[in-house]
Amino acid sequence: MRVVLKISYNGQNFNGWQIQPNKRTVQEILETELTKIIGENVRLYSSGRTDAKVSAIEQVAHFDCENCDVNHLAGRLKVVLPDDVKVNEVFVKEDFHSRFDAKEKTYFYNFYLSRYPNPYYDQIALHIGFRFDLDKVKESLQYIKGTHDFTCFTASGTDVEDKVRTITDIQIIDNPLGFYSLKITGTGFLYNMVRIIMGTLIEVGRGKIHPKEIIEIIESKDRGRSGKTVSPIGLVLKEVKYQ
């Protein structure tokens, strides 16, 4: 039986999704509690990893079990899981794969513009304290949209061979609480991709990279020409869409 979970977590005190020895990870905590409840060894497969300190509003994962009772599983998980990771939905769906069937993912990268830090935003957004031209950033987004080889926007040395991905939607959103979000939707993302795109947009905003230069940077496939990998604090996986 294949069981699907919708999961949310505050990444602050996690070393990311994936199990690693002696580190607190979302996968490890969920597998441990599920194994105890189900009474079988549970191995979880998510739509994809998230890095240390990255949060998820809605992550999707699945596991297989032979004789398991999924009634009340969500309610039992609610009680045993720590405050910073919760399961919001549980259902059975054969022939479902959380990673291979994922059609689109949406991330938000939150940031705010202000000379000094704002402790209210600091929980969920990156502070940008220098002069910043948001219009130039908006102008540059059109060059990231579409299907490209995104080698320039991933950590060098990753072992994924095909670095072609499709960004279906990318925009800057005004949050009514007074900060901004880079909202980015794509069919798939490379390692550190959203954080490096945001780091590159910061260089656009401060005038170090011209909006149109984004075309050249993508064509160059050179990680050295894009911006820094910015802090994970502003990043949150908003949702994963399936057909």
Next chain:
Amino acid sequence: MRVVLKISYNGQNFNGWQIQPNKRTVQEILETELTKIIGENVRLYSSGRTDAKVSAIEQVAHFDCENCDVNHLAGRLKVVLPDDVKVNEVFVKEDFHSRFDAKEKTYFYNFYLSRYPNPYYDQIALHIGFRFDLDKVKESLQYIKGTHDFTCFTASGTDVEDKVRTITDIQIIDNPLGFYSLKITGTGFLYNMVRIIMGTLIEVGRGKIHPKEIIEIIESKDRGRSGKTVSPIGLVLKEVKYQ
């Protein structure tokens, strides 16, 4: 010389704005650091108190000093203040009073609808886990707007005599991150007023109070007929407007 400060804080670990013996408060921390920097005893006056755990995106306060140098004050404060309270702006303005000159204040009360808690939202929003009719809540807002005696929406036993206040704007806002906010603007607020209004709207949303009943509740001036004082976590002072 009268010095005005714009202040932001994450209320989580504060016992509110106002100084109280042996408690960590925003006012106490700011007065202590200002007194050290300025070299005179500083007494701060804010636009109004905020309760324990309530945050502020932009609170305004002022103090008087005789021989003080306010150049670089913001920069020096940035260094000495803890991570959860920061001063974003400092300027001199004689004949300014942070409380008496305030024309309007805007608060956001954030909440989210989902069967189980969502750890990402839990930092800044109230969880509503039961069936909730948002349209009824929206319908009821028109009865709160305007000038009324709001005795029903303040903690009983407060010593303020005149409980007439004017709500100039009240609406439910969709936050792009997937939660909601009650955005409420008024010329002044009574003690616990926003939290009790939100508590009453929760009763409307769950069907215990009919939208039009809000008219009667306000007319009754009876605290017993309105909803609970909900958690301070969802509440944030967004801004204070001056002429």
